[in-house]
Amino acid sequence: MNCTKCKTKAVIGLPRHNAAFCKGCFNGFVHDQVARAIKSEKMCGKEDRILVAVSGGKDSLALWDILLKLGYRADALYVNLGIGTYSEQSHAKVTKFAEAVAAPLGATLHLHTIEQEAGAGIKELAQLIHRPTCSTCGTIKRYQFNHVAIEQHYDVMATGHNLDDEAARLLGNVLHWQEEYLDKQGPALPASVEGFAKKVKPLYRLSERELAAYAVLNRIDYIVEECPMAKGSKVLLYKEVLNRLETESPGTKQMFYWGFLEKQSKKQLTAATMTEKDRAVLHPCTSCSQPTTAEVCSYCKMMARAKTVVPR
Numbered sequence: 001m002n003c004t005k006c007k008t009k010a011v012i013g014l015p016r017h018n019a020a021f022c023k024g025c026f027n028g029f030v031h032d033q034v035a036r037a038i039k040s041e042k043m044c045g046k047e048d049r050i051l052v053a054v055s056g057g058k059d060s061l062a063l064w065d066i067l068l069k070l071g072y073r074a075d076a077l078y079v080n081l082g083i084g085t086y087s088e089q090s091h092a093k094v095t096k097f098a099e100a101v102a103a104p105l106g107a108t109l110h111l112h113t114i115e116q117e118a119g120a121g122i123k124e125l126a127q128l129i130h131r132p133t134c135s136t137c138g139t140i141k142r143y144q145f146n147h148v149a150i151e152q153h154y155d156v157m158a159t160g161h162n163l164d165d166e167a168a169r170l171l172g173n174v175l176h177w178q179e180e181y182l183d184k185q186g187p188a189l190p191a192s193v194e195g196f197a198k199k200v201k202p203l204y205r206l207s208e209r210e211l212a213a214y215a216v217l218n219r220i221d222y223i224v225e226e227c228p229m230a231k232g233s234k235v236l237l238y239k240e241v242l243n244r245l246e247t248e249s250p251g252t253k254q255m256f257y258w259g260f261l262e263k264q265s266k267k268q269l270t271a272a273t274m275t276e277k278d279r280a281v282l283h284p285c286t287s288c289s290q291p292t293t294a295e296v297c298s299y300c301k302m303m304a305r306a307k308t309v310v311p312r
């Protein structure tokens with residue numbers, strides 16, 4: 001198998017693009033897909049400061065790497081969840097990447113440790129406040145990400161969600177007809193109100209397999225295991241189903257998610273209409289000032305509850 005572009009020996013075949021690439025041309029392809037995503041969805045400019053959410057996994061570290069190589073000003077935030085060896089290893093991978101690759105390019109890594117703030121790791125904390133682990137985790141990560149972005153004046157927050165993640169999420173939302181989530185499933189969400197930073201997903205044009213290949217070919221040392229709490233999640237099941245379809249007919253995931261985006265853009269859900277809708281229900285949390293629909297935001301409620309139940 002030879003590279004579609006330069007005809008030297010290919011290292012990866014991409015059936016959905018009917019192409020194969022050598023390492024150099026594959027890196028060019030990946031960078032080009034991210035550059036196209038950023039441009040077509042007007043995600044950010046070269047002068048903007050970007051905050052990347054990193055977990056130690058292949059997608060987020062690859063995203064940080066790609067943004068820096070494309071010349072963007074990208075720092076990162078890692079939230080240590082306190083899940084035994086999984087968190088220890090992922091923390092170590094993030095730190096290693098930050099020191100070896102990001103710091104020489106002038107980028108900074110911010111760290112947040114749940115145990116330090118709440119007095120317990122995510123599993124224990126969720127149990128003590130009687131909430132599911134993943135929803136507790138989601139609330140904390142979203143909150144901290146937005147908090148750091150606003151406090152440190154980042155223009156945009158970026159996450160490593162890839163084509164597989166977005167297609168699986170779309171399948172879940174369609175199966176349950178969660179229309180309010182469908183409206184917000186685009187790869188770029190504007191800073192809808194004061195206190196909420198803009199959110200983007202520059203990897204939405206690349207599949208999980210392509211990102212794993214990018215990480216391996218570029219010697220990005222990432223944590224291979226998924227978070228142990230993800231076991232049995234519906235998203236993994238949707239990904240399996242989509243992978244089965246993709247094997248039978250390459251391009252299915254792309255057709256499904258990109259097709260949805262095309263239809264959505266025709267609906268012209270503009271930043272202006274979203275801003276109005278959100279503004280009508282959001283106001284500052286009386287405790288921390290982040291936007292919320294209640295008097296006190298769910299993060300502050302959770303932390304207040306943690307203070308009363310977590311033994312210190």
Ligand code: Q46
Pocket residue numbers: 122133134135137138227228229230
């Ligand atoms: S929500 Fe749940 Fe994930 Fe948090 S506890 Fe792990 S699986 S990391 S995306």
Ligand code: ZN
Pocket residue numbers: 285286287288289290296297298299300301
């Ligand atoms: Zn609050």
